């Protein structure tokens with residue numbers, strides 16, 4: 317099997333240099349999975365792919381501070397530059413000083429900014445290779461002045477304290493669609509306590525808002541950074557909730573809720589991807605109690621009405637501010 321992702325194709329040219337490769341934040345690529353000993357990633361989807369092939373798979377939050385995991389480490393530079401800086405600082409804290417690290421990424425994904433940033437961090441570097449519109453750099457871990465923990469950001473909105481991290485949706489800002497969704501929920505949520513699922517929780521704004529109103533919240537996200545941010549948001553507000561890593565409903569088999577609330581994803585890195593939102597809408601009836609509701613917000617142009625009609629046979633538009641729409645659908649059979 318050959319590498320498919322351009323950054324992996326560049327690594328393939330270097331494969332004789334790797335005996336026990338650990339990859340950090342990689343794309344899912346069959347060749348890379350076969351080639352590597354283990355992965356550290358914030359993406360639950362990627363972790364499952366490595367695990368399925370019997371490889372070691374960790375989130376950065378599973379490893380104890382300073383617990384080393386590998387000697388040949390390649391970091392895949394992420395779309396969010398601040399997240400890349402966080403990974404580098406984390407690697408410098410996690411691995412012994414002087415451990416070699418390579419950094420690979422696509423030119424359109426910002427890898428060309430990496431040398432300047434390595435200079436700023438005081439990390440020595442060399443360019444190793446350049447092809448397929450990607451570059452590969454080599455550096456070494458150093459003792460840094462500032463810690464990776466300083467990337468966590470706290471801000472206030474709607475009477476809540478939100479805790480966010482680079483790479484988490486909307487990092488440090490509140491989404492206009494989410495605000496419209498919460499405004500619409502304010503007038504439609506019943507006074508009784510509900511068992512609610514927040515699908516794709518991000519920094520936990522919807523979960524915290526619901527928990528603050530006394531509802532029993534389960535929050536899920538495919539990103540380990542979002543899961544950690546949501547846990548910290550709930551804790552910062554003295555609120556309780558169950559927060560899990562899940563690819564849509566994968567961690568919730570057989571579970572049902574009174575309401576499912578979501579600002580669903582429609583991007584994966586730079587690409588548009590309706591897969592998760594389609595699975596959310598399509599499987600929502602199985603995960604709702606009779607009479608239960610799905611309430612989602614979306615950009616007006618997204619094709620969710622068709623999916624809702626197919627899954628629920630009916631739906632309502634609960635709010636519309638021209639840019640975003642809030643849709644509600646009820647599971648029949650009360």
Ligand SMILES: C[S@@+](CC[C@H](N)C(=O)[O-])C[C@H]1O[C@@H](n2cnc3c(N)ncnc32)[C@H](O)[C@@H]1O
Pocket residue numbers: 484485486491494515516517518519520521522536537538539542562563564578579580581582592
């Ligand atoms: C539009 S954001 C909404 C975040 C947050 N609820 C808010 O309103 O600010 C969508 C979220 O879905 C998450 N997500 C993407 N794919 C997912 C999947 N397959 N399963 C669960 N969550 C997913 C993303 O990580 C992101 O946090």
